[in-house]
Amino acid sequence: MSVDTALRVYASVTGPTAIFTSPDGVDQPITAPPGHDIRHMIIKRAASEARHAASVVELVTSGDQGEYHLVVDALGGVTSVSPHSSTPQEDVPQAVRAVPDYEKASEGKEVSTLAQGQEAFGNSETPAPEPLATEPRPRPSFIATSTVAAPTHSGWRGFLSSFGLTGGPSRAEKERRDAQGLVSQQWAGCRTAAVVNGKGGVGKTMTTAMIAAVFARNGGGNVLAWDNNDTRGTLGWRTEQGLYDTTVRDLLPAASDLLAPTAGISGIARFVHHQSVDRYDVLRSNPELLAAHQRIEQVEFDTLMQVAARYYRLVFFDSGNDESAERWLRMVDSSYQLVIPTIAAPESAESAALLLDALRERDERSRLLADNAVVVVTQTEPAGTAAAHRIADAFGGNVRSVQRIPFDPALKSGPLRFDSLHRATQDAWLRAAAAVASGF
Template identity: 75%
Template structure:
């Protein structure tokens, strides 16, 4: 007769809360915060016990989602619990399991109502195609097998969590060749700089850097004012004379650091314009833009253009012609929304490629004031059906002024920007 030495923890689930019982029989209340799933909270608490024990623990749950048994390892990985045939005796439950005394695993499973779910799969009656021992690595928080088992046991991610995981997977992709997106609206003060910085941050944080936010603005671009300055006080005007050296076969990847400003936490780089110079002193013609684009494509996998307001400028038009995706920000107000709509109309009349960009654009409606939710809804509804995607950004004081930092945003705002980024990724 063998003795089962597996550590067990227990959880009784009621709504978004639970009572968690440690191996020592101590009860702890658990509660899910907004956006969390109580089942995931329980699994992470069990993982903590596994880390303390340096071995997997058996999690026995009961309550709103049924009765289940799974093994949880120290990293939060989920595995099937051992089958009934492998053990013939289990120790008594602690008081935390309501005083039940079960002498065999089969009786315990029957009491929990999970014998059928945990029964071993039957052996195949005929030879089957061999499954490869080598599988694609899944570096997400929970691998494919673990997610499947969670779902089977009713412990899978909530709908919101599943949508977030899907969005993160989209924005963490690496495409062959440099991908570009232009953030455009002919009216000033509608959130172009904010949108550029937030998209660059989301893609860089999830995809591992090599993302550039380019202030393509003749008239006092402010991207440099709302982002960190790097080691060198340089702008696009400094980069142009060095372009041939940066494109030389002997150039090194770190050479670009002299001309861009790295965002230490959000992990993207900024190519600044000079907001202290008049437009006449920093105009960029088509050939110069093409040279700068060659440099950007050499050193970066993603480029987001923060555009100016002059839609007739050569650098503005060349930016549009060089983009895979248009992102059109607007506030929840009639004037910026009308400006965005007029821009879409003009692009559809310009040429076939511009028409395609307009039809596949992503419109971002930002709620600039706490009381503008209804107006934001009306503006968003007015664009639906005219572009590929319309997204809304809730009011967040961290977006109104000061440095643009993704970590400064509220969780709901972060999730909203992640959805925008996923929509943009679909256009790449």
């Protein structure tokens, strides 16, 4: 049976609910119970109509994941077909009249596997022989670069891929893949980024951990989050502790051994704390010591940086609040990229803007870093969306990129784990990390 002669049913999907319209135009609400997929329920309902009609039915779905035309048989088998506009608009139920017109499918195209095979192999005529070549043809390569896109794992496209039906990615999926491609790059040499804002409580530690996690999870590890803070650095409090209670002060005396030609790659493990799921390492400061007892001078910072560059491909600095400290200034001078975090509050945003102004006046390289900075505006309260938009808009045009992070309770306190975030928050951090990668 061709698509043009199949009975047609419709499903307008909104989250876990849908309105299913039968062939005779009767609407029926469908709600997915907890733990059930609304798409499975729609397919099951369409299969019921196919059994009743002793025929396949065409299922047209619409909703926030786009529009799809499927053929469903009595056993729940699904075939994807090209959408068309053969149905008059007045015959389409009200719930789905917003579906746009499409090009009409090829005449006589069957939806069954058998019919597709007949169409593909039905031409029994013998093709005319090709003329003899007058010149030798180039030898084809036996090694071809794969251009097959990875299967989609979300939305209706992901649902259909579970049936072996592939299609192009949605716009959101394509943007996600593009961002993942940026952050999974491997650069020649170590790349560094400093997360800086002279005010406390603006999200420096959170931003450092989340961006490090995105790069490590997508690029295969060898990523270091370095707590470069004299005064109560808390990166160690919000991340996992490894087998040793070691800090940057323990690493300094061992630097010469770690830089020796005979040093093994695993030697660094005694001084950093591996994040088992997010895959990056943390070099801690000691938040229990006063700044006077853990100051690091310029020469010491340079030695630590040599160690970091030998063992890691990416280093993200969680900076302190003392912009006059030698380790703070040396960190800026050692960075390829600046990340300026702020929460959606006027004081935090003003501190970020003042820092950018000061860096532009410091020297030429600092000015370039400021112009190329990525500002990350995090919404810390559910009702702060408008404020976050205003602050982000105000920074627009003043730096290379401005990224907004939506409110997520998992970011407010406690351990920082990428998997604990909502999907929208994960995507926002992925976009922020991709913006950073563009500056490397």
